[in-house]
Amino acid sequence: MCYRAVFRAVPEPVLVADNSGLIVDANPAAHDLYGFGDGGMQGVSLAELFAWTPHTFGGRPDRLAAGPHRSRDGRRFIGEAVLSYIERPPGMLVILVIRNVTETLEAQSRLEEAEERWRFALDGAGDGVWDWSLESGEIEVSSSFRALIGWPDAVRLRRGDIWPGRLHPDDVRGAMAAFAAHLAGARPITEAEFRLRLEDASYRWVALRGRVMERDAAGLPRRMIGTVRDVHERYLGAEREKHQQQELERAARLIHVGEMASSLAHELNQPLTALRNFSAVALRRLDEVGPLDERLREPLKMIAEQALRAGAIVNQVRSFACKGGGQAGAVALNEVVRGVLRFMEFETRAHAVQCVLELDEALPAVQADQVQMEQVVSNLIKNGIDAMRSVPSERVLRIRSRRLPDATVEVAVSDSGEGLADAVRADPFAPFATTKPDGVGLGLAICRSIVENHGGRLWVDSSSAAGTCFCFSLPVARV
Template identity: 45%
Template sequence: MNSAGSNTRAPGTAPAWSSWYLTMPKLAVGLLVILLVALLWLLQDNEKEEQRATLIADVLWLEQSFRFHLENNTVQLQQLALDLGHADASDKLFDTRVRHLIRTNPELVQVAWLDNDGVTREALPSHISPRRGAGSERGRGEDSFELARKLGKPIFSRTYLSQDEAFFELYVPLYRGDQLAGMFVATHSLHSLVGQMVPWWFVEKYRLQVLDDDGKVLTAKSKLDPGPAALTHQVALDPPGYGLTLQATANRVVTSTAQNLIMTLIIFLAGAVFWSLWAIRGLMRHRLAAEQALRSEHAFRKAMEDSLTVGMRARDREGRITYVNPAFCELTGFAADELIGALPPYPYWDPEQLERTREMHEKVLDGLAPSEGFEIHGRRKDGRYFDALVYEAPLIDADGRHTGWMGSVLDITEKKRAEELARQQEEKLQATSRLVTMGEMASTLAHELNQPLGAISSYNAGCLNRLESGNYTPEELRAVLEKLGVQAQRAGRIIRRVHDFVRKREPVLAECDLAELVDDAIGFIEHLAQKRHVRIARELPGWRPPLLADQVMVEQVLLNLMRNAIEAMGDTPPELRRLVVRVTQNEREVEVRVIDNGSGIADAVRERLFTPFFSTKPDGMGMGLNICRSIIEFHKGRLWVEANPAGGSIFAFTLPFAP
């Protein structure tokens, strides 16, 4: 009584664990909100760092562009100095080259040619008065002039202001021989240089300023609206140097409205979750009573399922196993906890038939499972294999929704083993009966040898008669003996060809002539064609590149195809029985077509034509075409069959040319 009373709970009261069950989600939601806020802050900080790295890379790229451009101007003026240093150089060269230089470099205000005393000899454009002669700029220009004279190399001057615009000069000495013959002075406008070299995308992102060594802004360029500056980076502008720096400033990254909205929504949703959890608390009591009733029902249903000898397996719409009964576990050898929750490929699937089993699995999930059931081949946990017959049915829940599939699995391993044993016995009997047909080659050999042996006998008798009569000449006997030798060689070739045809050997790839190969195959089967009143025609191109093939194996393919074609014309009127061996070629391969006008091949038969042990002949072995396809594929070719528009069939195969 006490024990029963201790387990009794008043209706409508929640168990002690339910309060913890609801508290944990609240803590999780609170922690999630904190983490999301931290994530947004980290994202904003990361965005600032990325902006800083981009700013530094852009400023370094711009500084490099300035340096390369000024160095290019220096190189062009040095080249001009070298060209004018020759004794035969004219002033016209200076005029031509400088005009081109100023036209392609807008920042060049003027290029002047000074003599050794610093007096202007020529200047372009000539209408602009030199700025070097004013005040302190004169002293700076003379210092740069003297420094370039002493060092003998190009020198940039300090930046100076004229009419509120910054300029700097480039001094390039001109030598004739080893003597200084003058100086080129290229005046650069810093404002024009910045306007030319700074691309549009740079000023869209940053405010660019050029500062002197005192921090004074000499020139600037930007399309950026003034705002709170957060990121600034500067690099030295050398050349021209003398404390000049490039400074780029990016506006501060402002928190977007979307981020603020997301933050507000997160806090709002967190409050909604807390409220919903509180509301769920009242529903938990009603649900617990319903769960108790379900436990009783589940126990009753489980007792029924455990008593079944048929394996039961349930899967959801994604293929995940949701239930197995003990009979299914016994069939597969896996425990229930090893199978429930598993997704394809399941552990009891046969690894050698994964694709086939997966294909059937997809059909079941698509609702295309056959109503009569289907077979699967599986592997138990201990490595033994089993066969099972599976019936699938939709799994419908209480609301009428299709939630998955319920399968009934029957073990048919022993039944399949008995069927396989019977099939193997039948195949052995069929193979034994097929071996009897190999005796047909004897008649072929006898007929082939009859012609050359008969010719040898005739030539021999003729020679003996001539010798006995004494009426002969050596030339006549030599001609007869040569023909006799040819027939003997022909008989030897027939015996060797038949021997090579039937003996087991490794394939040998060698260059061979396709015309000779076709002629040998036709000669081998010509007696059968004459017996069946079949005319054989060969259509070969005039020039044929050599093939890299095993001649005996390809002859075997041709012989088998021609023999099948002759037999297929058994019901064709004799006057229409015509076998054509047609050879065509393209750039890479040759195509051989064996064409007959027999009864043709039905579509259902054509699908199984190259299957081992399938034959349309009552006494056929069913291996000829399968062997032919293997031979052609060994030679990197293809073998197929198609219908002849004029009636009959066309067997075609391709062979690649020898490299």
């Protein structure tokens, strides 16, 4: 009597059948499920309800997979069963607990269809889709995601294959913090932008969004779904705009420098002219008093020569600032090098610099402006001397000239300093880029402009802890 009460009270449909598949008992829930009303299921074969055969209970399975079931009125539904067995004479009894899973499977099917449509829509929009199982660590990605990173279709992805394994080292902390904040419930969604490494080892900027879609009974995240969008071009555009803005600012500063140079050139011309005239007067008066020691006459001549040269340079700066002009002619670069070194002899001695010349004596002339070439060579030599100020060992400045096969002449100025500083290594010729405490960072920029205006080029041939080598080349003068 107690067994019958419990049997009837069980809310799940329960069938009791013998080994031949005939129902010997059924509770009210089973009668309702199969449409038999209050009774009448005894003696009914299980084969009338679902796909039962004499081999169904062979091996005593503990579960029957979901499959089609039919009720007495022809209605069909999807059911699954949990089985247990009782040994009673004259044979075995099977207890089947039936579960109607039609709505569950339909809901799952609708979810899968909606998810498939969602994936299709996102693929069409160009977004990559990822589905991350946090339990196994495996990540399923859409074809567009695989195409973005160049990952083969046949290879499965795990968590480490993408994040953090493919993130740029500078972006790992921020991206993983965004994941952690969402998984901990601090943020409703994961959003991050980072550089993702592709199969060819290059990086592209992507924007990631993701959300936890499933949690276990304890509330821990089990599954996360999200998208990845390629935003590399947007970042490149922003970098281009930033670079253009910097170039505009530099151009504006150069305009002001040009105006200042023109004004300074005008103001300096008068004292330089006076210096040249006074030195000439001193030399004439020395001639009047008779022969004197050449040690006095030679410095006065050099003062006059340097005043002339300084005046020429000032005029060139003024001309360059106003209209970029210059007077080109056949220039012997070897003589330019020797002349500049002669006038910088005091500075090389003061800094204990040994100058080594490796000049090609058969070097042809170049078509250039004499004063501007002196400006370029003196700037490179001055930079080489400055680069060796902190070198405790031997300080060697090596200057080489040679003719190249492409009808150009090359001059190389090498120092034995410590190499270019990190602050200027990326672009030593950028305006206002300098590490000198008293420098303005325009020397190399102006030198490059002068060389390029003459149809040549100026570059850094090498830079290491053993020193730096600057080179420039110019076309050979036409005969």
